[in-house]
Amino acid sequence: MIPVVKTDSDAASITKAAAIVRAGGVVAYPTETFYGLGADIRNERALEKLYAIKGRDFNKPISIIIGSRGDLTRFAREITPTAETIMDLFWPGGVTLLFEAARDLSERLMAGTGKIGIRLSSNPIATLLARNLSGAITATSANRSGGEECASAQEVIAALGETVDAVVDGGRTQGGAGSTIVDTTVEPPVVIREGIIPSSELHRGIRNVQGS
Numbered sequence: 011m012i013p014v015v016k017t018d019s020d021a022a023s024i025t026k027a028a029a030i031v032r033a034g035g036v037v038a039y040p041t042e043t044f045y046g047l048g049a050d051i052r053n054e055r056a057l058e059k060l061y062a063i064k065g066r067d068f069n070k071p072i073s074i075i076i077g078s079r080g081d082l083t084r085f086a087r088e089i090t091p092t093a094e095t096i097m098d099l100f101w102p103g104g105v106t107l108l109f110e111a112a113r114d115l116s117e118r119l120m121a122g123t124g125k126i127g128i129r130l131s132s133n134p135i136a137t138l139l140a141r142n143l144s145g146a147i148t149a150t151s152a153n154r155s156g157g158e159e160c161a162s163a164q165e166v167i168a169a170l171g172e173t174v175d176a177v178v179d180g181g182r183t184q185g186g187a188g189s190t191i192v193d194t195t196v197e198p199p200v201v202i203r204e205g206i207i208p209s210s211e212l213h214r215g216i217r218n219v220q221g222s
Contacts, residue, residue, distance in 0.1 A: 014163060014177050024135065027178045028142035035175030036060050038152040038166040039139055040183050041075065042104050042132045043206055044159040045152040045166050047174065048139060057118040060148060063173045066155045072119050073106050073127030073191075075149040077141030084145060085112050085126055092216060093194035099215040102132040104206035106149075108193040119148075129189055135180045151188065161185035 027037050027048075034056045036049045047063065049056040051074055061068060076082060079101065082089065086109030093107055111119070111126035119126055129149065131137050140147045151159045152166045152174070160166045163179035190205035190212065199216075201209040 014167075014179050021138075023178070024138045024142055027176060028139055030176050031056075031139070031143055031147065034059075036063060037176045037178055038160075038163070038170070038174050039135055039147075039178040040133055040180035041136045041149065041189075042102075042184060043188050044161055044183055044185060045163070045177075046075070046136070046149045047152045048143075048147040048149070050143060051116065051119060051146050051148060052144075054116060054118065057116055057148070060150065061118070063170060064150065064153070064155050066150075068118070069121050070155075071121040071123055071125070071127060073129065073149045073189075074119065074146045075129055075131045075136050075140050077137055077143075077145045079130055081140075081145035082109075082128065082130075085115060085128060086110065087112055088195075090194055090197065092197060092199055092220075095216055095219050096192065096194065096199070096212065097130070099219065100207055100212065101130040102137070103130075104132075104187075104189040105129060105212070106189040106191045106205075108191065108195060108202065110195055125193070125195060127191060133180070133183070135178060139178070159185070159188065 049060045106127045106129040108125045163177045187206045190207040191203040193200045
């Protein structure tokens with residue numbers, strides 16, 4: 011049977027899940043949108059296992075969730091003023107920002123793009139996991155590539171079975187749409203994927219701040 015870590019964000023449960031990831035395992039955990047798959051971003055074998063679980067091509071990048079905004083400079087080389095504005099408006103929350111990646115990050119995460127997708131989640135379980143793992147954890151959706159995203163631990167187990175090492179059961183997530191992905195390495199920033207934060211709301215927020 012696949013281990014299910016039931017949690018209400020208590021420290022012991024998060025520590026247990028983080029230990030599994032630290033040992034090279036892959037766990038499913040809740041975010042503000044759907045359940046994600048968490049692996050150690052510094053462990054190449056764990057990242058390869060993550061791709062295998064998803065049946066994902068290596069030419070598709072993997073985003074990460076960080077534990078705090080202060081961790082951002084460890085993973086991103088340049089943070090533009092517009093990126094700062096977006097973070098002020100929408101972090102923590104469902105916006106993933108693309109940055110020029112720090113030089114020591116795995117190519118598995120960037121898939122040859124030189125860019126890394128990063129978000130600060132509003133889900134406390136996701137945030138605490140990242141904090142327990144030196145500041146970051148992978149954040150790709152917990153499903154087979156091309157399949158339906160999962161909004162509960164039960165859906166993850168039905169979709170992925172024992173291919174994952176544990177599921178952190180944080181209850182049902184909001185679902186509906188994934189995070190909005192925005193490339194902040196260009197100016198003006200470009201919405202790569204529409205998601206839970208509409209692009210119209212994002213651009214309106216930027217205009218209001220920069221025009222004030």
